[in-house]
Amino acid sequence: MPSFTQSSSRPPAPPPAPPSLPSIFSPAFLARLYDRDEAPTASESDLAGPWRTDPIPGAPGSRAVLRAWESLEEGDPPRAVFDEEEIAELCAAALPLLGREPLFHLGSEPGGRGYPVVAFDGEQGPRECGALALFEPEVAVALHLLQGLARSPAALAAVIAAAGPGALAQVGRLLAGRWA
Numbered sequence: 001m002p003s004f005t006q007s008s009s010r011p012p013a014p015p016p017a018p019p020s021l022p023s024i025f026s027p028a029f030l031a032r033l034y035d036r037d038e039a040p041t042a043s044e045s046d047l048a049g050p051w052r053t054d055p056i057p058g059a060p061g062s063r064a065v066l067r068a069w070e071s072l073e074e075g076d077p078p079r080a081v082f083d084e085e086e087i088a089e090l091c092a093a094a095l096p097l098l099g100r101e102p103l104f105h106l107g108s109e110p111g112g113r114g115y116p117v118v119a120f121d122g123e124q125g126p127r128e129c130g131a132l133a134l135f136e137p138e139v140a141v142a143l144h145l146l147q148g149l150a151r152s153p154a155a156l157a158a159v160i161a162a163a164g165p166g167a168l169a170q171v172g173r174l175l176a177g178r179w180a
């Protein structure tokens with residue numbers, strides 16, 4: 001099963017920029033490493049983070065999405081740039097989820113209930129968890145992202161924070177009613 005990064009039509013990520021932190025590896029060794037093929041897990045490790053956002057000097061309101069150890073001041077290129085802090089925070093939360101192997105897959109042939117939705121739950125292995133009346137693969141992608149949010153308190157907190165104080169107050173009321 002290909003990961004989202006493997007199945008997309010975007011080009012592969014460029015080789016990493018010179019590191020802003022010192023490395024125990026010599027430049028010659030690093031150059032030889034970049035000439036090798038990536039491991040199958042490279043796309044997940046490339047997006048795993050942790051990610052943070054930093055203000056962009058000279059661009060009020062704009063934020064850069066960087067790995068926790070990267071720095072604009074040291075010349076590290078951002079993974080993304082956004083004009084709004086909330087969108088940058090959502091991107092920082094989404095990147096690790098996109099690098100993971102899909103948690104859901106939509107079967108291409110309909111069965112008795114429709115197109116099967118298959119969940120991949122680690123030790124349990126693949127299991128049919130439902131079906132869609134129409135072939136809508138974007139539903140499997142959405143389920144993957146939502147399940148990823150449910151599994152990551154940090155990503156879930158970033159999404160709730162990006163929603164703003166009014167939405168957060170309503171979430172509190174909804175949860176209070178659900179668990180009353």
